[in-house]
Amino acid sequence: MPVYMDLHIGQGLTAEDMALAHQMDVRIQKDYYCKCLTYWFDKERGNAFCLIEAPSKEHVFELHKNSHKSIPNEIIEVDKRVIKILLGRIEDPRIVEYQIDQKIKVFTDPAYRVILTIENKDLIQLSHTIGPDKAQELLSRLNFIVKNCADKNNGSISEISNGNYSISFNSILSAPICAIDIYNFIQSDLDTIDLKIAIHSGNPVDRSKMLFGEILNFNNFICQIPFKRRITISNTVFELLKKNSDTSFDSGIIYYLKAEAEKFLKNLAQVLEENWLNPSFGVEEYAKALAMSQSQLYRTSVKVTGLSTNKLINNYRLHKAKNMLKDNIMNICEVASSSCFNSASYFSKCFYEKFGFLPSNYSKKAELT
Numbered sequence: 001m002p003v004y005m006d007l008h009i010g011q012g013l014t015a016e017d018m019a020l021a022h023q024m025d026v027r028i029q030k031d032y033y034c035k036c037l038t039y040w041f042d043k044e045r046g047n048a049f050c051l052i053e054a055p056s057k058e059h060v061f062e063l064h065k066n067s068h069k070s071i072p073n074e075i076i077e078v079d080k081r082v083i084k085i086l087l088g089r090i091e092d093p094r095i096v097e098y099q100i101d102q103k104i105k106v107f108t109d110p111a112y113r114v115i116l117t118i119e120n121k122d123l124i125q126l127s128h129t130i131g132p133d134k135a136q137e138l139l140s141r142l143n144f145i146v147k148n149c150a151d152k153n154n155g156s157i158s159e160i161s162n163g164n165y166s167i168s169f170n171s172i173l174s175a176p177i178c179a180i181d182i183y184n185f186i187q188s189d190l191d192t193i194d195l196k197i198a199i200h201s202g203n204p205v206d207r208s209k210m211l212f213g214e215i216l217n218f219n220n221f222i223c224q225i226p227f228k229r230r231i232t233i234s235n236t237v238f239e240l241l242k243k244n245s246d247t248s249f250d251s252g253i254i255y256y257l258k259a260e261a262e263k264f265l266k267n268l269a270q271v272l273e274e275n276w277l278n279p280s281f282g283v284e285e286y287a288k289a290l291a292m293s294q295s296q297l298y299r300t301s302v303k304v305t306g307l308s309t310n311k312l313i314n315n316y317r318l319h320k321a322k323n324m325l326k327d328n329i330m331n332i333c334e335v336a337s338s339s340c341f342n343s344a345s346y347f348s349k350c351f352y353e354k355f356g357f358l359p360s361n362y363s364k365k366a367e368l369t
Contacts (some may be wrong), residue, residue: 001053003037003080004060005203006072010046013070015097018048019106024067025050032063039093040111042203048206049111051083051090056099076204082211085158086168087111087204114175114201114237115212116155117219118146118165118182120193122364124326124365128357130192131305138189145185166216172240175199176249179231183253190230198222200234207270214270221269222257224315225305235262261304264290268301279340283309298313321347325363332359 010279013021018041027037035053042048050072064070065195080090094347096107120142134320146165150157153174155167170176179197186195198219208213223230231254233241238256241247257265271289275281286309287297294309301309321339324330330338336347336359 001035001055003051003053003083004057004075005078005211006050006052006060006064006076006081007074007203008048008050008070009073013041013046013048014107015043015106016100019100019104021068021070022050023104025063026253028067029063032059032066034059034063036063037090040087040109041107042110043108044110045112045203047203048202056296072172073098073252074207074269076205076209076211076213078211079203082158085156086113086211088156088170111204112201113200113204113212114169114172115158115215115219116167116169116175116179117198117200117216117223118199119196119220119223120164122164122326125355126193127365128255128361138193141189142186142193142195145182149178149185152181161357166219168212168214172201172237173245173247175201175237176231176233176241176254180249180253183231195230196223197231198234199237201237201240208273214266215275218266218269220319221265221272221316224319225265225307225312227255227305229253231255232257235259257320260274264300264304268312272313274347276313276317276320277338277340283313286313314350317341317356318351321351321359322355322362325359328363330365 029344037051040049150167155169158166158168200215202215202235208214235257287294321335324335333344336344341347
């Protein structure tokens with residue numbers, strides 16, 4: 001049966017309110033063909049998240065509506081295995097604050113996480129520049145470093161795809177420490193592997209349809225931008241670091257986003273993700289979606305990223321196209337069309353300028369990996 005996570009935003013709940021509401025759900029769960037697995041409650045931010053097995057989103061909605069009338073703001077389908085990795089559990093915690101009537105568990109356990117994303121050249125790209133044997137050796141070394149640094153700093157590796165990683169942390173401080181550790185251990189090969197690290201934080205359910213979707217999309221987008229430093233930390237995380245720790249980090253290897261830059265990039269990343277497949281969605285439409293004029297969008301893009309709006313859009317589409325080529329589902333003409341390039345020849349030209357070799361070469365090597 002599918003598993004869903006829902007979000008209840010700022011409904012004035014206390015930990016005891018949440019425990020009682022969960023018990024009310026459990027009492028009538030069978031009437032709606034549901035199974036209430038557990039929940040997370042964030043007292044500081046006033047948010048709650050429920051994890052429920054159910055036939056559909058509608059069943060989850062009706063369950064809440066008819067048990068305690070606390071209607072969820074969002075509901076997304078999730079993978080229990082991913083929940084276990086990212087949030088550490090899929091059942092109630094063993095240690096609770098107290099119990100009501102010896103059976104209703106009361107606890108506070110935030111679902112807020114810091115996500116560290118690592119992007120680097122994949123095996124195909126590296127093989128093109130340093131040969132397949134050295135490429136495999138270098139990526140194996142990186143994999144060993146990332147796993148050890150994540151373990152050392154109590155991080156959970158939640159995604160490994162196309163040679164890239166995402167690591168989840170409970171602690172605000174652990175993420176930048178882990179990033180610096182990885183940077184230092186792979187320092188001699190930073191340029192070769194083109195390592196980029198982005199750190200952002202937030203809740204598991206947001207406007208995206210996937211778990212921590214906005215955070216992961218933001219981090220992936222940040223890693224595509226040629227900032228001068230290889231570690232980029234969002235302003236959200238920077239402010240949390242200032243609030244929760246006296247530790248300062250070497251700004252010579254870290255780029256801290258300012259609040260206005262983060263807001264712009266977060267909104268742009270969201271609009272790009274929603275519209276990159278739409279060939280009629282051009283600069284004019286992006287400007288309207290961001291409530292900016294085209295000239296204002298251009299100036300802000302250059303000021304924040306050093307790239308024009310067109311370049312940012314093209315880069316985003318090229319990264320998506322590269323992943324499609326690696327999946328080997330479509331040919332080059334189909335990938336070019338799907339990623340909104342006017343022709344296969346123009347797509348090949350842009351791809352070569354971005355990645356250093358033709359998409360036909362990338363596609364052929366992808367078949368062999």
